[in-house]
Amino acid sequence: MGLLRKKLAVLDLTHGGIPIAKKLAALGNDVSGVDVYGTVDQALLGELEEKYGIRCSKVPLPISEFDFLVVPVHLNPAYSMLAEARAEGKAVLSHHEAVGKILQDSLELSGTRIIEVTGVKAKTSTASLLADMLSRRFKVVLHTSRGLEAWEKGSPSLVHRGLSITPGSILTAIEKSLEAGVRPNFFIFEISIGGTGTADFGILTTISPDYGIANNTALASDAKLQLILNAKSGSTLLLNAGAKKVLEAAKGSQAKILTFKDPFYSEAHPEISETPDFVLETEETLNTNEVPGSTLHFLRTGEEIFSASLRPGYNNSAYRTAFVAASVSALELGIEIKDIVCVLEQFRGLSGRMQEKELNGTALIDNSNSGMDILSAEKALEYALLKKKDEKKKSIILVLGEEASQVCEGLPPASVQGFVEKFGTKCRHIILVGQRMGEVTADNASYAGSLPEGLSKASELAGTEDIILSSVKCFR
Known part of the structure; x- marks a missing residue:
């Protein structure tokens, strides 16, 4: 057409x-x-x-x-x-299809390769890690929910902030990049619910947990299959080996298909039927100062290619999908192993994605981002409880909710109510953020209109022996 x-x-x-x-x-x-x-x-x-x-x-x-x-x-x-x-x-x-057709004949993209990253979880982390890796050899423009960034030699610079990750925003991201005089070797686009068909390299991180779209008449996982069904001949697709629906759709694809085992997904779905091309294994270790750490082992068809020792200061288990997906992609796109290992070992986590910080002298676990959902909140609380036990902290102050109900479907108040009924007693106090959270009730809860207000209230309540856990769905 x-x-x-x-x-x-x-x-x-x-x-x-x-x-x-x-x-x-x-x-x-x-x-x-x-x-x-x-x-x-x-x-x-x-x-x-x-x-x-x-x-x-x-x-x-x-x-x-x-x-x-x-x-x-x-x-x-x-x-x-x-x-x-x-x-x-x-x-x-x-x-998605309209953007793909617009870009097919774009002279502006001559000589530039396009990478699209879609999925439910780990999109931003995968795209960001991959941008860092690719930038060790190439000029890269990265568009994610965090903003539009130009990457070169491991360093990002902000080009523009405020774009969504809808397919239409790809057009704006390209325009803003070229206006700024940035002509990259690679564009990396985090894209919601599918692909445009113009990607030279497409990555599907996860399709779980699935959710309804189009007034609950369709599943988001089916829409994400556009990345595969619209893939152009000669392109490469990297797919989660645990997503059977995805692998089935890829059987007739014109693209080269690679698969990876998602360590996070496979724990809950151990019945992966096909042997993945790439696997990431993690090993808990002690460094020379007897400080607990983690080592990644990266395998291709059962043979270890490299290992990497991770830095402390963030919950690295939350990044396992991104670690393997970004590493595979970088290898396939010509990045040397030493540069991939360097990026993994220097990585400190992304702001708002299980990163450990301090807020006025109190430990803060920052899990507030646009992709945050109730399952992510549960995982974050589980991590905070382990930290509380290991570091002998007194209590947890939880900041939970949404700044905008339009952010990727929002955070349903019913889900939050179920969360606080199940886990609320594990926290000394819960600060519920957002207008819709007024529907949620709990004996140990109060309310805030925004994430900054919620963090401010948490800081007033918490002492240096406590932990503040921030899990708010928001644009950052």
Whole structure:
């Protein structure tokens, strides 16, 4: 399906539809934008019409006017324009597919390779570690939920902050990078719920825990299969060997398929049926000062390629998926083993992803990020309880909740209620963050409107012998 001189409608201007609509209009198409959720400011809609020629509407438009629709994978299939288009057999492109078609013929990307990372867990960590590894030899631009960064020789510099990881944001990330004069050898894109089909190297970290999208009429894991089903000939895909659905979809792929054993996933799913190409094993060790540590052993088809001793100061078990996925990718893309080992051994954790810090003299475990969910909160509390026991701390002050319910589906209050009923007594006090958390009740709970307010209250309650655990879903 061509994207030239067509009449089309881009649905959902809230979640990445605006950059897609702009680019399609610039290519000479007659574009209408539909603000499905009614959340886009009227002034911005007016600007889209006046400056880019994009007709905007907050209500559904007649299907008969358009050659096809461009629709996000998570849109409710009952939305009238989408339902009518499918009933009439009219073509529907996902946002992912539209971005892929836009990028296919982009002269701006000549000589640049694209890496896409999707999955439920470990996307940001995998992409960030891989950027560090690749930057030891190449110029890299990394786009994740943390921001748009240029990497060179192991050092990042911020190019732009504030982009989401919707497929449409890829277009903005490329534009911002080139405007800043950064022309990398690699673009690495963390991308939500699928792939665009333009990746030279695609990584699927996990599909578990799965969740419903499109008003619970579909599974996110099925949408993520776009990374495989749309993969271009000659590309490489690195897939989690524990995800049977993924491996089944890859059987007819034109891409080169590599698999890795996810140490985190395989503990809960020991029945992995196929022998993975790459495996990461961890060994608990004592250093020369009798301080507990961890050593990674990286194996390919059963033979150890290298080992790496990890630094303390963060929960390295939370990064095991990222360690193996990033290392495999770097090896395949031409990075020397010594550089991969160097990155792993120097790694100190990512902010908001099980990193250990201090807050006004109190130990802080920072697990607040955009991908945080209730399972992550449970794992973080489990780690905090071990730390409390090992270091003879007195108690745990938990900061739990969300800063924005729109961040990757939010943190359902019902899940939080179940969490505090099951684990609440293990904490001296719980500070619930976010407006929706007002629905949650617990004897030892209080409330805060934001993460900074929650941390401030926790700092007031905690002493130097306590632990503050921060698990808030938020953009950082």
